[in-house]
Amino acid sequence: MRAHFDALPPAVALIIAALLVTGAALTFIGALGLLRLPTFYERMHAPTLGTSGGTAGIVIASMLLFSVMQGRLAVHEILIGTFVTVTTPVTLMLLGRAALYRDRSEGRVGPSEADEPEK
Incomplete structure (x- = not known):
């Protein structure tokens, strides 16, 4: 297994590492938003944005890694990214x-109060 990663060019490894760190950071920021925001309605948005952005970074890094290592274009990760990107906002809307x-x-909330932010 180690021999496979030794064949990975350093520039590609840096790009993959940057994408992974960015995706993980976005997901972590979304998790922090879930913990820090005060109301349920505010808490819904941060994990959704973090999950979508974080998934994009990690999926692109995975596609790049397997494309370089296998010598052919690896696009099956797009299916994972598509499912996460489609289902996360739908879940947010339903919640x-x-x-x-x-x-x-x-x-607790009247029809006109639901659209106004809390003070």
């Missing part, structure tokens, strides 16, 4: 709608 429905049915 937001369910929370808004719950808050309205319990009388």
